[in-house]
Amino acid sequence: MIKIGTMIGDRYEVLERIGMGGMSDVYKAKDHKLNRHVAVKVLKQEFSENTNFVSKFRVEAQAAASLMHPNIVNVYDVGEDNGVYYIVMELVDGITLKKYIEKKARLSVREALSIAIQACMGIEAAHNNHIIHRDIKPQNIIISKDGKVKVTDFGIAKAATSNTITSNVMGSVHYTSPEQARGGYSDEKSDIYSMGITLFEMLTGRVPFNGETTVAIAIKHIQEEMPSPREYVPEIPVCVEQIVLKCTQKSPDRRYHSMAALIADLKKALMSPDEDFVQIENSDEAMATRTVTSRERKEINESRNKEATEGTRLKKNETPQKPKKKKQPVYEEPEEDENCTVGYYAQVIGVEPVVGWMVCIKGAYRGESFKLKSGRNFIGRAANMDIVLGADQSVSRLRHAAVVYDPKSRAFIVAAGDARELCYLNGEVVVTSQKLKAYDVLTLGNTELMLIPLCGEKFSWDDASEKNGVNR
Numbered sequence: 001m002i003k004i005g006t007m008i009g010d011r012y013e014v015l016e017r018i019g020m021g022g023m024s025d026v027y028k029a030k031d032h033k034l035n036r037h038v039a040v041k042v043l044k045q046e047f048s049e050n051t052n053f054v055s056k057f058r059v060e061a062q063a064a065a066s067l068m069h070p071n072i073v074n075v076y077d078v079g080e081d082n083g084v085y086y087i088v089m090e091l092v093d094g095i096t097l098k099k100y101i102e103k104k105a106r107l108s109v110r111e112a113l114s115i116a117i118q119a120c121m122g123i124e125a126a127h128n129n130h131i132i133h134r135d136i137k138p139q140n141i142i143i144s145k146d147g148k149v150k151v152t153d154f155g156i157a158k159a160a161t162s163n164t165i166t167s168n169v170m171g172s173v174h175y176t177s178p179e180q181a182r183g184g185y186s187d188e189k190s191d192i193y194s195m196g197i198t199l200f201e202m203l204t205g206r207v208p209f210n211g212e213t214t215v216a217i218a219i220k221h222i223q224e225e226m227p228s229p230r231e232y233v234p235e236i237p238v239c240v241e242q243i244v245l246k247c248t249q250k251s252p253d254r255r256y257h258s259m260a261a262l263i264a265d266l267k268k269a270l271m272s273p274d275e276d277f278v279q280i281e282n283s284d285e286a287m288a289t290r291t292v293t294s295r296e297r298k299e300i301n302e303s304r305n306k307e308a309t310e311g312t313r314l315k316k317n318e319t320p321q322k323p324k325k326k327k328q329p330v331y332e333e334p335e336e337d338e339n340c341t342v343g344y345y346a347q348v349i350g351v352e353p354v355v356g357w358m359v360c361i362k363g364a365y366r367g368e369s370f371k372l373k374s375g376r377n378f379i380g381r382a383a384n385m386d387i388v389l390g391a392d393q394s395v396s397r398l399r400h401a402a403v404v405y406d407p408k409s410r411a412f413i414v415a416a417g418d419a420r421e422l423c424y425l426n427g428e429v430v431v432t433s434q435k436l437k438a439y440d441v442l443t444l445g446n447t448e449l450m451l452i453p454l455c456g457e458k459f460s461w462d463d464a465s466e467k468n469g470v471n472r
Helices: 050-062 097-104 109-128 166-175 190-203 214-223 238-247 259-271 296-314 344-347 459-467
Strands: 012-020 023-030 037-042 075-081 084-090 092-098 141-144 149-151 358-361 371-373 375-380 403-404 411-417 423-425 433-438 439-444 447-453
Touching: 012 037, 050 075, 050 084, 097 141, 097 190, 109 141, 109 149, 109 259, 149 190, 166 214, 190 238, 190 259, 238 259, 296 358, 371 459, 411 423
Parallel strands: none
Antiparallel strands: 012 023, 023 037, 037 084, 075 084, 092 141, 141 149, 358 371, 358 447, 375 403, 403 411, 411 433, 423 439, 439 447
């Protein structure tokens, strides 16, 4: 705890503590340079001693500092002073949405929609700057005394690794998306899910899923059908019910495609609550309710157990140990197979040979390279794609296009994907499969990728297998 009267960064005078959290304490302070009051969030000592976390914390806080929006608690400064890591933010005179709900039991439909619209506008501004919150919940939404709604803690959730969020996870798990509960990839759709849960709580005064442990609640997000808010408050309009259910679909593909689309429906519901206009899309991959496998259950339990263990270590001011590298499986000579190639051997020891690269020359990933393997390499925003362009919202989530390497002909090929969005080869739309040559450029949305081949006429992995005496 910082003593009252302490000067931080030779600029911010601590006046009083106004909040406590799992990772930090928040103080009201006076900025003597600009003569204004600010909020200073200070990392707790156990996290300040974790260099890995501090590094992520500073990077994400600096990214959040780039956001300026009336519905975001703006970040003014990020710094360190004699081992004290802090973020200086806009001081909002008000209460959290969580406390506001507790005070009123539940909100009217009109008030809930108004708050949701403002919160979503702040989140949309962050998404437009490629910043995902990852921890949307009523505790991170502040309502000022003049009725302004502001979202706080952008970027902080990304910095919080599995060994740092233990103390905060119980509050967050009630709002976490199924993909986050499974420990998978999260994107803008995850924030939309959490916003849907928050809207549910505003309308009903309760969360949809509860349980004695975080694991039990997480499994419910993955497995159980989302209850309708009208089960608890029958007078809620059908369109508002449908907005909540669309936000909270198990499959991200069935949720709103963007915050802008969600905001549009929220505004329409506010103006025309009696209309039934919300459309929930069907998807081949959509699963309204699914069963958690024993493997997934085990992974969730292991993840939560690790959080508890590491959290205990941190509370004892112990420096968290770096995770041990997994040992490579012991190599065993495979049985002779006349069809065996170097690729087969590589798979046995856990390495898949690279056949080339796609290098980003324009867009959010400019300067980064993406490895190509033999066969099909699918491109999209989803985490299960071979080339993941999650930051480019103009790229389709699944199979926008595919880059194929055919080892028999030693040729690279580009093929259009299943998505409606188009792919361009050197400025020309790809309708049918076309051969690629070195330095050809693919355009997908706002991203341009250049082919840098490894395999070709002068080299292939089959050549390497022959030179090294590998059976083919």
